[in-house]
Amino acid sequence: MLEDIKTLLDEISSYSIQNEEELEEYRLEFLSRNGKVQTMFKQLGQVPKEERAAVGKAMNEAKNTAQTIFDEAKAALEKQVTRNLSAKDDLSLTPPEMPLGSLHPLTQTLNEMKQIFYRLGFTIAHGPEIEDDFHNFTALNFPPNHPARDEQDTFFIRKSDDPKVDDLVLRTHTSPVQIRLMENQKPPIRSIMPGRVYRNEAVSPKSYFLFHQVEALYVDENVSVADLKETLITFVKLMFGSDVKYRLRPGFFPFTEPSLEMDIWWDQGGNSKGKWLEILGAGMVDPNVFDAAGIDSEKYTGFAWGMGVERIAILRHEIDDIRTFYDNDIRFLEQFT
Ligand code: DAH
Numbered sequence: 001m002l003e004d005i006k007t008l009l010d011e012i013s014s015y016s017i018q019n020e021e022e023l024e025e026y027r028l029e030f031l032s033r034n035g036k037v038q039t040m041f042k043q044l045g046q047v048p049k050e051e052r053a054a055v056g057k058a059m060n061e062a063k064n065t066a067q068t069i070f071d072e073a074k075a076a077l078e079k080q081v082t083r084n085l086s087a088k089d090d091l092s093l094t095p096p097e098m099p100l101g102s103l104h105p106l107t108q109t110l111n112e113m114k115q116i117f118y119r120l121g122f123t124i125a126h127g128p129e130i131e132d133d134f135h136n137f138t139a140l141n142f143p144p145n146h147p148a149r150d151e152q153d154t155f156f157i158r159k160s161d162d163p164k165v166d167d168l169v170l171r172t173h174t175s176p177v178q179i180r181l182m183e184n185q186k187p188p189i190r191s192i193m194p195g196r197v198y199r200n201e202a203v204s205p206k207s208y209f210l211f212h213q214v215e216a217l218y219v220d221e222n223v224s225v226a227d228l229k230e231t232l233i234t235f236v237k238l239m240f241g242s243d244v245k246y247r248l249r250p251g252f253f254p255f256t257e258p259s260l261e262m263d264i265w266w267d268q269g270g271n272s273k274g275k276w277l278e279i280l281g282a283g284m285v286d287p288n289v290f291d292a293a294g295i296d297s298e299k300y301t302g303f304a305w306g307m308g309v310e311r312i313a314i315l316r317h318e319i320d321d322i323r324t325f326y327d328n329d330i331r332f333l334e335q336f337t
Contacts, residue, residue, distance in 0.1 A: 001043070004040070005040065008040060012065060013069065017077075023070070026069075031070060102337040106309055106325055109313040110212065113312070124193070124194070125181050125192070126193065126194075129170060130171070132166040137149055141289055143254070155198050157170065173306055174193050174214070177195070178193070178255075182217075182290070187219040189218065189302070191217055192214050194212065194213070194214045195212065197211060197212070203323065206322060211309070212308070213306045215304070216304060218304070219301075221299060225258070228260075232248070236262070240315065244264060251281055251283070253281055253283055256283025257283060257286045259281065260281075260282050268318070279315070280307035282303065283303065283305075
């Protein structure tokens with residue numbers, strides 16, 4: 001037995017430990033629960049009584065040696081790591097500047113819009129980007145052959161010949177979220193619904209097949225056109241400053257009656273280059289829409305709008321090509337840090 005212990009000790013002391021991996025291999029080989037040192041102790045029972053004291057002592061010494069070698073090797077490796085570091089890097093140097101990212105200009109604009117509507121008492125709601133025909137069109141009072149339902153304008157996910165199976169589309173506006181909100185919540189409702197929308201349009205500086213809207217819906221007893229105007233004017237003053245030049249024009253949408261549109265004057269550096277830019281459509285919720293969503297149209301009235309986030313970002317930052325929002329060109333994005 002004493003011979004075996006000596007052999008093990010030789011093995012232990014000649015084991016090469018040059019790096020972290022070898023240190024771990026050493027630990028597994030000798031010091032772990034199933035390692036050679038523990039296995040050795042298990043044989044102590046078979047040693048004749050009169051030899052047991054001496055063998056036990058030798059085993060303990062072997063164990064201590066194995067542990068000391070491990071501890072020393074570990075300490076040496078740790079020291080090496082620090083030494084390697086200080087050889088390469090001067091820790092007293094100021095660190096190199098790290099490039100800092102920034103929020104995308106659309107995110108920044110959307111965040112500001114949300115802040116304003118929080119202040120005005122609106123909550124936030126979301127809906128799916130893949131919509132069924134019912135929520136995107138029918139419940140919003142679009143007639144069956146309205147041009148927006150055409151494949152020229154809408155991306156269809158599923159077009160069905162079976163009248164019992166609804167078509168699926170990429171939502172063309174955030175208005176369907178109004179319907180989902182009214183299906184799930186009773187008035188008073190006062191929410192904004194931001195999100196992406198999709199249209200099958202040719203890409204140009206002025207249009208892209210994807211953009212963002214912020215929908216709003218306010219439903220309660222006695223909501224009036226005056227409330228709508230007041231809210232919109234408050235919003236544009238907070239967003240663009242109290243000297244903003246705006247105008248409200250009559251408009252038409254299937255889901256509101258009456259409807260209006262709002263433009264903001266974009267002076268484009270003055271000298272007669274300025275123009276009006278439409279930022280939103282709005283109106284009083286059509287009673288047909290309330291009926292489709294299960295709201296009592298005798299008792300409640302409401303206003304709604306859908307505003308374009310890109311349009312508002314364009315006005316705020318004087319951007320003349322909508323595609324730059326989607327190019328992910330770092331030189332463009334860095335201007336908004
Ligand atoms: N959904 C319309 C669009 O995408 C915008 C809109 C107009 C939304 C009037 C409304 C509204 O809620 O009342 O062009």
